[in-house]
Amino acid sequence: MDYSPREMMAIAAAREIRDGDIVFCGTGISMLAAMAGKHISAPNSVIFFETGAIDSQLEEVPLAVADPRVMFRTSVNGSLADAFATMQNRFTGAHVVGILGAAQIDRYGNLNSTVIGDYEKPAVRFSGSGGAADVASFVNRTIIFMQHEKRKFVQKLDYMTSAGWLDGPEGRKNAGLGGGGPWAVVTNMAVMGFEEETKEMYLREYYPGVTPRQVLDKTGFEIDISRARETPPPTPRELKILREQCDPQKLILG
Amino acid sequence: MNTNSDKVMDLSEAVRRYVAEGCHISIGGFTLNRNPMAAVYEIIRQRIKGLHLYAHSNGQGMDELVGGGCLAKLEIAYGGTGRFASTCIRFKKAVQEGSLQVEDYSNYQMTLRFLAGAMGVPFLPTRSGLGTDIIEKWGFSREMRKADPRLPDYKLRVVENPFGSWGDAEKLVLVPAIHTDVAIVHVQKADRQGTARIEGLPFTDVEQIKASKHVILTCEELADTDEMRQNPDLNQIPFFCVDAVVHVPFGAYPTACYRYYDYDPAYLSDYSKYAQKDESFKTYLEKFVYGVSNHREFSELAGKERLQSIKADPRTGYAVNLDRR
Numbered sequence: 001m002d003y004s005p006r007e008m009m010a011i012a013a014a015r016e017i018r019d020g021d022i023v024f025c026g027t028g029i030s031m032l033a034a035m036a037g038k039h040i041s042a043p044n045s046v047i048f049f050e051t052g053a054i055d056s057q058l059e060e061v062p063l064a065v066a067d068p069r070v071m072f073r074t075s076v077n078g079s080l081a082d083a084f085a086t087m088q089n090r091f092t093g094a095h096v097v098g099i100l101g102a103a104q105i106d107r108y109g110n111l112n113s114t115v116i117g118d119y120e121k122p123a124v125r126f127s128g129s130g131g132a133a134d135v136a137s138f139v140n141r142t143i144i145f146m147q148h149e150k151r152k153f154v155q156k157l158d159y160m161t162s163a164g165w166l167d168g169p170e171g172r173k174n175a176g177l178g179g180g181g182p183w184a185v186v187t188n189m190a191v192m193g194f195e196e197e198t199k200e201m202y203l204r205e206y207y208p209g210v211t212p213r214q215v216l217d218k219t220g221f222e223i224d225i226s227r228a229r230e231t232p233p234p235t236p237r238e239l240k241i242l243r244e245q246c247d248p249q250k251l252i253l254g
Numbered sequence: 255m256n257t258n259s260d261k262v263m264d265l266s267e268a269v270r271r272y273v274a275e276g277c278h279i280s281i282g283g284f285t286l287n288r289n290p291m292a293a294v295y296e297i298i299r300q301r302i303k304g305l306h307l308y309a310h311s312n313g314q315g316m317d318e319l320v321g322g323g324c325l326a327k328l329e330i331a332y333g334g335t336g337r338f339a340s341t342c343i344r345f346k347k348a349v350q351e352g353s354l355q356v357e358d359y360s361n362y363q364m365t366l367r368f369l370a371g372a373m374g375v376p377f378l379p380t381r382s383g384l385g386t387d388i389i390e391k392w393g394f395s396r397e398m399r400k401a402d403p404r405l406p407d408y409k410l411r412v413v414e415n416p417f418g419s420w421g422d423a424e425k426l427v428l429v430p431a432i433h434t435d436v437a438i439v440h441v442q443k444a445d446r447q448g449t450a451r452i453e454g455l456p457f458t459d460v461e462q463i464k465a466s467k468h469v470i471l472t473c474e475e476l477a478d479t480d481e482m483r484q485n486p487d488l489n490q491i492p493f494f495c496v497d498a499v500v501h502v503p504f505g506a507y508p509t510a511c512y513r514y515y516d517y518d519p520a521y522l523s524d525y526s527k528y529a530q531k532d533e534s535f536k537t538y539l540e541k542f543v544y545g546v547s548n549h550r551e552f553s554e555l556a557g558k559e560r561l562q563s564i565k566a567d568p569r570t571g572y573a574v575n576l577d578r579r
Contacts, residue, residue, distance in 0.1 A: 064313075080457055
């Protein structure tokens with residue numbers, strides 16, 4: 001069955017979502033992954049947005065986290081203050097999974113979504129943190145979407161917007177952050193995980209038609225590929241749900 | 255603080271009265287939803303300059319104020335409008351050219367800063383941003399802060415938990431309170447005195463209102479006080495916070511207003527094209543902002559058919575099957 005890299009990405013990320021997770025999602029493909037996760041394998045997962053919408057019934061794809069589509073038939077339409085409290089609350093926080101994206105990522109899963117170049121005189125300005133730095137600070141697991149390019153997987157970030165594992169296993173603790181951190185990096189080629197001991201990124205899965213060598217060539221730092229296996233391709237059921245229930249207008253799948 | 259019983263006025267008067275050159279302001283809404291666009295366009299039309307805007311994620315309103323040349327300084331968490339502009343285009347350009355001084359925070363930090371202002375405390379603690387450049391890198395220098403009594407001496411401060419290990423936190427970031435001269439918010443319903451109701455997500459609008467010396471509300475519907483007080487549980491904004499109430503149907507257009515209308519995908523796409531070049535953006539401003547005298551004339555440019563197409567469906571609160579490609 002034919003599928004696009006974007007569809008593979010959305011499904012690969014959807015497979016990372018566990019039943020019962022509270023899924024924080026942003027815009028674009030992360031929203032689609034959250035919807036797909038819920039419809040495919042995690043029916044009791046809850047989609048929630050930093051804007052305060054809890055358990056949105058997404059009949060149509062929202063194009064932004066403040067899209068009125070996220071407000072329809074929620075459990076509660078709360079405020080930003082409520083949403084960010086949910087992520088760090090000692091009873092709910094541990095269940096929250098955050099889906100993030102960025103312009104740059106380093107080996108520890110730290111993210112830049114602010115500038116390329118100097119902060120004072122940037123060559124390129126991006127949107128900035130939004131809720132990303134908050135999510136990265138608070139939640140138990142983050143799933144990070146990236147386009148797999150050398151200039152995006154870098155030795156050193158131009159600006160660290162959101163904390164990953166910082167400088168290694170003790171990084172978050174030393175900085176005063178909570179226990180969780182980056183869990184998976186989902187790209188158009190592969191899925192990376194983080195070593196238990198060192199918190200460094202390693203290749204966990206490569207998509208059908210991609211080789212581990214090709215992934216290495218597109219990564220700006222060394223990653224271990226010794227444990228990598230091929231990702232099972234999307235099943236017909238996964239694709240059908242993604243296409244027909246999640247994005248029938250192809251607003252995000254293109 | 256204003257207990258007058260009738261605060262209704264027209265928008266040009268409200269802006270003239272409460273928004274002056276160099277003011278510190280905030281606007282309500284989030285990316286492409288419930289930005290007070292009528293007021294934003296009026297500020298641009300009145301050619302008010304040198305404003306200091308505090309924003310968490312005001313996409314469209316923020317970008318038009320930047321493009322209209324109204325802002326000197328911007329404290330912000332996020333400048334984007336979802337799929338229409340992953341980074342707001344005039345904002346991006348102004349920061350890259352160095353024509354706008356910008357300082358970065360996170361959404362929660364900005365929310366807490368407004369809340370601190372609303373509560374009357376100098377700062378609030380959080381763990382958000384520990385270990386990152388949001389704390390390390392300042393947009394406004396130490397000297398600039400010292401010289402400006404409206405800015406705190408520090409951007410953010412990291413402290414040890416004064417309660418020891420209580421709450422499982424060793425370190426905290428203190429975020430300074432925001433106090434604005436004026437907050438401008440678009441709501442679904444208000445009465446003449448300023449008691450107001452937001453439907454759908456309130457974002458951080460209520461905190462922004464309470465952190466401000468003056469408040470301008472624009473509203474879709476001007477309701478009777480009687481009606482507003484029959485269901486006071488649905489109201490969020492007490493009248494004494496409000497200074498001006500302006501009745502502006504489609505006041506958030508081209509952004510969305512839940513249960514009234516959707517965002518206008520065609521307008522936002524066109525905007526993204528106009529915003530690419532200085533020359534075309536000038537054309538945009540001439541046509542859509544300077545070329546009309548008020549928001550009614552502006553929305554008439556879109557035409558009845560367009561406005562009809564974004565009308566909210568009563569069941570969902572948005573325009574079902576709207577062509578958003």
